[in-house]
Structures are given as C-alpha cells and as structure tokens.
Amino acid sequence: MISVRGLTKRYGENLAVDGLTFTVAPGRVTGFLGPNGAGKSTTLRMLLGLDTPTSGDARIGGTAYRRLAAPAREVGALLDPAAVDPGRTGANHLLWLARAGGIGRARVDDVLGLVGLEEVGGRRIRHYSLGMRQRLGIAAALLGDPGVLLLDEPLNGLDPEGIVWTRRLLKGFAEEGRTVLLSSHLMNEMEATADHVLVIGGGRLVADVGLAELVATGAGTRVEAVSPRADELAALLRREGATVDGGRGGRIAVTGADAARVGDLAARHGIPVHELVPVRARLEDAFMALTRGRGRHEGRTGEPGAADANTRKPQGRGMVR
C-alpha cells in the first residue's frame, strides 16, 4: 500500500509536483501515466526518499521510505536500468545489493533465474543489451521479495517478447496480493498492463480510475464505415441522431450508433457497405482528452508514446478530427 498526501516538489520557479494525493492499493497493477515532464519520476524519487518533498508526504505501508527498517524487503524499485557500473558483472551488481539489504547470496542466483539471466550473470554489464539491463534492474527490485514494486518506465526499450514477459511478471505479482506501481508515457502499453491508472499532468492528479472507466470517459466508441454511397448513409445516420464525420473516399466515422445499427440501417436502404469497423476508444485518446492543457511540455504531450501509437492505428487517419 502506497499513500501520497499533498505531495509537492518545487525546483525554484518550477512546480514539478503540485499537491499530489493518491493511494495505490495492493492486488492490482497500477499504471502511473503522464506525459514526459509531468512529474512521474520526481514522485517516484520522493517515494523512495531520494528527493525531499517541499511539502506533503509519501509513505509505503504507512512509513516514510527512509524510516523503513529493511527497505529491500518492503520495496523493490527500478528507476533507471542504465544507472549501473558497466564494468561490473550482473551477479556482482546483485551481490552488493543483497549485502546491503542483509540478504543471503543464494538469493542472487534465484533472481537471476527468475528474470532469465542465469547464463549471463558472470558477464560484465557492458555486454548486456538494453533488454538484459532492464531484466537485471527487475532482478534487483525482486531481491528482497518485496510487497511493493515501484518501476519507472520498465517497458521502455524492451522488445515485444520482453514486454510480454514483464507484463506477465507484473500481473503475477499483483495477483499474489502485492502492490505494483509502474510509470509510463506509453499509453498503448499501459492499456494491456494496468488494471488501474493514475494520470498526472503538470504535476497534478488528473484521474484515478479503473482502466475500463478511463477508456469509457475518453473519446467515445465509434464505428467506421466505408461505402460507395457514404453521403447517403451519413444523411440517414444523422437523421437517426448519430454524429458523422468524414466522408472523403467513402469513409465515415460514426458516433452515437453501434455497428449493428449502422449495418441494419444500410441494409434497410439497400446501401452497400464495404467495411464496417467498431473502434474502441483508446487509452491514449482518453489520456489526451484528460491531460490537454495540463502538460508542462505541451508540445511533447502527443509525441513519443501517443504519436507512435497513433501511426499504428489502421483506420481513418486524416479523418478523425
């Protein structure tokens, strides 16, 4: 259980985190979403006692991190997988961490096996791929078999296999009743990983909702249809009370009517339909709607995660307004 109350961090003029209050419950994967610069990493650093809050507090199981008697047993953290000494072997990196936590040496081999690095534990980290470094970071977080996991962008730079593996691991952890908080700016990744999301923008909490709920509050489910008589179909749908956008190339986007209604209506009037696709509102749409005007780096809000997710969308680019 993580609880954050009125957490504020000011760097000179810049208010990085602004009165953040939330709790993270055990038993589910909680996503910590926000554009770059929204204050996610700063919040995690304050949770770990690395940065001192300007005001407010952050506790883990009711205790400030720096007061935990055996932090490694309570909290596993992955901040930056690149923050290791590349000249060290993976096993040595885990060994010093085990020593610091008063954890037996045998546990090092355990966690190396757990993340699938048992073969390369004796190799220097400089020879590790980015994915292997991520796994090493996760192994380090798991050393003390903690009840709380805090992971900053754990899926960043992972190959699809690594993403699936990490996602499964985190879900398994949550199912064991542990608390899992992972930050990300990759909305599409979070969609498949988290059960619950905290959305922040400009250092403030924008939403604290279940994933399904967030999607539902988003851009709304719509149906895309392609027809050689699209204009006619659009007119009929508008008469039925639906909202219709587009029309170029015979492709229209319909909100306020589901695929069945659109199809039935077309059939009743003998209008041929070549394509009929229900489009679920995506997390990034919902996210964009929520954080619009909240990001500190406005221009970047839509960039790395959302933009790359958008280009993968097969339907109707240039038509969705």
Next chain:
Amino acid sequence: MTAVDHRRPTARDTVAAEWTKLAGLPRNRRTAAGAVALALLVAALFCLTFGATTGVPLAEQPVFDVLTAGLLGVDAAALVLAVLAASATGGEYATGMIRTTFTATPSRGRVLAARALVAATASWAVSLVAAVGAALVSLLVLWLSGLPAWDATDPAVWRVVLGASLMGPFYASAAVALADLARSTAGGVAGVAALLVAPTVAGWLPGGPAVVPFLPGEAVHVLAGIAGPGHASPWSALLVLAVWAVALLLLAHGANRRRDT
C-alpha cells in the same frame, strides 16, 4: 527458491556491500596491483638516482636516507589509490548508481562511513605491501651497490615504513569525502591535489608557515620520516590526519544528508 530471511540490515551489511562494490570491479583490482608496481618502480628510480639528484654519492649517504628515498614510491601508490577511491564514489554519481545505493541503504551517513572505512582499509593493505616492497627495493639497490644495508632491527626503520603506508588510507578516505561533496570523481581528485599542495602554498603566505604543521601534507611527511628533525611527533601527525579525515567526511555528510539525488 530460497526464502528471504527477515533480518534488518546493519552497518556491517553496508560495509560488506561497499566492499563487494569496490573489490568486485576488475578494474579496481588491476589498479591496486598497478599501484604496488608503480611504488616499486618509483622506489627503484629514486634510490638509483639518489646520488645524482643530491650531489652526494650513494656510498656517502646515510643508509636510512636511501630507505626514505625508496619510500617515496609509496607516495605515488597513495595518489593512485586516492584517484581510485575518488572514482569509486564519483563514478556512482556519474552513472546514477548512487540512487540505487541510497535506495538500498537510505541512511546516507552510514553509506559514507562504510565507503570511507572500506577505501581506507583496502588502501592501507595495498600501501603496506607497497611500503614493504619499496623498502626491499632500497635494500636491493644498496646491496647491488655493495653498500651496507639499513638495520632491519632498528625501530625507526619500521616506523617510517608503517608511517609511509598511512598516506594511502588518509588520501583515500579524503578522496571519498571530497568526491561525495563534489558529487564527481574530478572534484575528489582536485580536492586531494589541493590538500597535497596546501603546505607549499601556505609556505608562501604571510603567517602561513605557522599553520603548515596542521596541514595533512606535512603530517604525512612527518610520518614517512622525510620531514627531517625538528618537526612534530608522529603521534601528533597521526592526530592531524585523523582530524582532517573526520572533518572532511562530516562536511560531505552535512552537505549530502538532505540533498536531492
């Protein structure tokens, strides 16, 4: 799967972690071996050229002075060890690993103390090997020149060998403190360099010579037996070094205790 025992980590665990970090890095082990090799090389160089540099033939030199000339090799080793200690601390700030360190051990004072203790102890062990080796080099040079050896039963011999070995641990712990204060390897190295030249600079300043005995550079010379007669006793020199080391560590701790990483 091994069960994780629920033991509260202690200061001893922090020391073990810092030792694992320092000794577990192959480049650190190589550097330590290199420091000893450098000490022997410099010792040979100083002993062989002692006659030429002083203008007095080796045969007419007091044998004790040949020994202390050889022990200058330990100075070189101590500087290498200081750079090593500075990079072990500063490197963590450069990579960001310091955050992992402080997450594993939230008590920063404990981390700093453990780091300084490990650096000083390891440096002392390496320096002792270097000092004994440098002494043996001076013996070898005397023997090769057909000159009588220094008296190994003379306590003064052992005092300067031991005294020379204390330079490494002092500069290593000072380097840890200064690198932590500056949060960089370069800062630590520059700080140690400043300590080294301080007695020389103080000598130029009005009233400076009065403070020279209280500077670590001078205390180190007293311990190594190269300060000549009329200087402070080895015990007061040792005290000066201890006070400096502790003061620098306290300064670093004060600065970093609440600082964001």
